[in-house]
């Protein structure tokens with residue numbers, strides 16, 4: 001069977017095939033959902049209603065009558081099953097960077113003062129590293145950057161908290177969340193997980209693995225839109241000890257009491273700060289409708305099948321040695337993207353985009369292809385590899 005035929009067969013057998021119709025797509029092969037997810041078809045209509053009716057006509061009444069005020073917790077509970085969390089532990093709002101700050105300072109404040117180190121993975125997305133440095137300065141600690149392969153043994157009696165990326169944004173490597181969480185706990189430390197590249201792409205199992213705190217964005221695999229608000233998870237039994245470094249009035253026990261004295265709310269709302277960005281918040285809520293009746297396990301199965309098939313096509317179509325995959329082959333170590341090291345990667349990506357295959361380029365030499373199982377097909381994967389081979393053969 002040739003590869004286009006194989007793609008056709010795989011698409012026919014795909015249990016998520018019908019989901020593609022829930023998105024606004026064209027004939028572009030869109031493999032950049034790990035940076036900005038595609039637009040779910042339900043969003044424009046819902047936004048028109050939010051703007052015209054809820055804002056335009058109900059105005060201030062919408063904070064209560066349209067459920068605006070409680071949307072951060074409500075939408076947190078909608079995300080919760082996708083990351084394996086029971087209700088009441090996730091709040092939506094602010095950017096990922098801000099939530100990394102809240103979570104990491106919050107974790108460091110829970111640790112004994114004698115523990116003077118904050119461990120980060122050395123390949124972290126930059127914002128996490130920058131914020132860890134600031135969190136360390138604020139809490140009287142120092143940052144220790146550790147190669148992900150050595151994290152397990154890096155946790156010790158000096159570790160206050162760790163900040164680890166679940167999936168590496170560049171290589172697509174999936175880190176061992178259960179094992180590293182257990183290792184940190186054995187050393188008496190707390191871990192904050194950054195789920196930006198795993199939420200909506202694979203099962204995370206926050207509660208099952210005893211994760212302490214986690215953050216993630218919603219504009220990648222959750223398709224919430226550009227700059228859609230991020231989420232913060234604080235495990236239920238840690239919530240009473242969570243001392244937010246940004247205790248804005250929205251996290252007060254009685255916000256409308258307008259008291260000069262701060263008293264933290266119980267539960268997930270303790271992670272709130274100020275007035276939520278309602279338009280983005282409600283766009284995200286509408287976007288999450290595509291998840292109705294979608295088991296995250298089915299998404300994971302398709303994601304692995306897509307990345308396997310794309311790698312098979314790349315191997316078949318490209319001259320040996322022209323690109324090198326830096327994404328791990330074992331499924332247990334792979335997120336939902338394929339990263340190919342390639343000479344002139346920036347120009348190659350420009351040429352791919354010009355031919356209707358959209359991935360992205362990460363300096364100095366990486367072509368990144370994100371596979372969003374809800375709307376990417378096996379035919380897309382085959383076409384992307386074929387066009388990549390054409391582009392490379394003309395150079």
Ligand SMILES: Cc1ncc(COP(=O)(O)O)c(C=O)c1O
Pocket residue numbers: 095096097098125127128165169194196197217230
């Ligand atoms: C792992 C990771 N953390 C954080 C961010 C970004 O944070 P923010 O949403 O604050 O821009 C990204 C992507 O932009 C990311 O890939």
Ligand SMILES: Nc1c(O)cccc1C(=O)C[C@H](N)C(=O)O
Pocket residue numbers: 034035036169170196227
């Ligand atoms: N958040 C982004 C943005 O505002 C503009 C462009 C790209 C992004 C991204 O999300 C980048 C992404 N986190 C990455 O993994 O490279």
